[in-house]
Amino acid sequence: MMEMLAFGLVAGVAVGGAIGVVAARNVFVSALWLVLSFIGVAGIYAILGADFLAATQVLIYVGAISVLILFAVMLTHHVMGDERSNNRQAFLAFIVSSSVVAALGVLAYRTDWPIRPADAGGSVVTAMRGDPAGSSAASAAAQTGASTALTSTVDLALNQDSNVVRLGQALMTEHLLSFEIISLVLLVALIGAIVIARD
Amino acid sequence: MEASIPLWWYLLVAAALFGTGLFGALSRRNAVGVLMGIELMLNGANINAVAFWRYIAVPSGAGLNGMDGQVFAIMVIALAAAEAAVGLALIISIYRNRQSVLVEDFSTMRG
Numbered sequence: 001m002m003e004m005l006a007f008g009l010v011a012g013v014a015v016g017g018a019i020g021v022v023a024a025r026n027v028f029v030s031a032l033w034l035v036l037s038f039i040g041v042a043g044i045y046a047i048l049g050a051d052f053l054a055a056t057q058v059l060i061y062v063g064a065i066s067v068l069i070l071f072a073v074m075l076t077h078h079v080m081g082d083e084r085s086n087n088r089q090a091f092l093a094f095i096v097s098s099s100v101v102a103a104l105g106v107l108a109y110r111t112d113w114p115i116r117p118a119d120a121g122g123s124v125v126t127a128m129r130g131d132p133a134g135s136s137a138a139s140a141a142a143q144t145g146a147s148t149a150l151t152s153t154v155d156l157a158l159n160q161d162s163n164v165v166r167l168g169q170a171l172m173t174e175h176l177l178s179f180e181i182i183s184l185v186l187l188v189a190l191i192g193a194i195v196i197a198r199d
Numbered sequence: 200m201e202a203s204i205p206l207w208w209y210l211l212v213a214a215a216l217f218g219t220g221l222f223g224a225l226s227r228r229n230a231v232g233v234l235m236g237i238e239l240m241l242n243g244a245n246i247n248a249v250a251f252w253r254y255i256a257v258p259s260g261a262g263l264n265g266m267d268g269q270v271f272a273i274m275v276i277a278l279a280a281a282e283a284a285v286g287l288a289l290i291i292s293i294y295r296n297r298q299s300v301l302v303e304d305f306s307t308m309r310g
Contacts, residue, residue, distance in 0.1 A: 007204050011212045018219040018239050027229050034235050037216070041242045044212065047204075048253045050269055060276055065238065065283045072231055072287040076294040086226045087303065093225035101218035108210035115206060115254055163269075170266035171273075178270075182277045189281030197288035199295075 007047055014040025025085045027073050035066045052164045209250035217243030228301050230290045234283065241279045245272045 017037025024030035038061040045054035171179050220239025227233045252268020294300050 001203075004204060007208065011208070014242075015212060015215045015219070018216050021235055021239060022219055022223040022226070027231050030232060030235060034238065037239065038242070041216070041246060044209070044246055045249055048209070048249050050249050050252070050272070053249060053269055053272055056273065056276060060280055061238075061242075065280060068283055068287055069231060069235060069238075072290055075291055076231065076300045085228060085232070087228045090226035093222050097218040097222035097225065100221060101214050104214035104217070105207075105211050108207040108214065113206050113255060166266050167269055167273075170270050175267075175270045178274060182274050186277055186281050189285050193284040193288040196285065196292050199292060 003047065007044075010040050010043030010047060012040070013037070014044060016040075027085075028070070031066065031069050031073055034069065035062055038062045038066065050163065052167055206250060206254045209246060209254075213243040213246035213250070215243075216240070216246065228303065230293075230300050230302050230305070231287070233302060234286050234290070237286075238279060238283065241275055245275050248272045248275070 014037050017033050017035075017040055020033030021030045021037060024033055038057060042054045042057040042062070045051075045057055217240050220236040220241075220243060223236025223239060224233050225236075227236060248268045248271045250268075252266070252272075290300060293305060297304060
C-alpha cells in the first residue's frame, strides 16, 4: 500500500512535469518543468530497484542535460511576445499522440506478460553465481591468487544483491562492445558539438 | 513485495510520458521545445526497459548477467546526452546565422 502511494506520487510528478513541459508557453518555464519530470522518472527507477540508474538519471538528466537546455534557451533568447508557442498542426498532433497513448495503454493492460514469480527475485543472482568470472576469457587466463580473491569478493557482493556490481560486470563482460561503441559515440558527439557551435 | 504494483502501471506511465513528448515534438514551434519533447520520449522508453528488466523472467545461462534492461537504459541515457549536445549546438549555430529558433524558419533545404 505504501509503495503504491509512493508510485502514485513519483508517477504524478513525472507525468505532471511532462504535461507542464508541453503546456507552458515560455520555453524557459517548460525547461524547468522538464527538470521536475526527470526527477519523477528517477523516483520511478528507485521504486523499480534500479538505484544506480536513479542516481545516473539525477546526475545526467537533472544535472547536465537540463543545464544544457537552459543555456541553449538563454543563448537563443528572443522576444516571445504574444506569438503562438505551438504550430498549426497542434490539434492533429494532440489527436495522434493521445491515440498512441490509448493504444499503448490498452496493449499494456491486455497483454499477458510472462511475469517473473515473486520468489525468484534473486534468480539472476543465482544464475550468475554459477559462473562468477563470467564469460570473460581474459580473467580466466589471468587466474592468479589475487584475481581469485577479487572474484570471491565480487561473489560476496553478488550475494548481497548489489545492483552496481552486477551492472559493472555486465558492462565489462557481455555488453563490452556496446560499451566501447557508446563511448566512441560520446566522443564523436562531443567533438561534433564543439565544431558546430563555434564557427 | 515488488509484485504489488502491476507491471502495466509502469507501462502506462511510460506511455503517458512518450505521448506527451510526442505531442511536444510534433507541435512546438521552438526547436528547443522539440528537443525537450524528444528527451521526454526517450525517458518513457527507458522506464519501459527498466520495468521489463524488473518484472519479466529472463532466460538465464552461463555468463548471462540478467542486467540487460539496465544496460539498455544506460545506453539510451548516453545517447540522449550526445543527442542533446549535438542538437543544441546545431540550434545555437542556426540561431547565429538566421536569428531564429522557430522550426518553420529552417526551410533553406526545402526543394
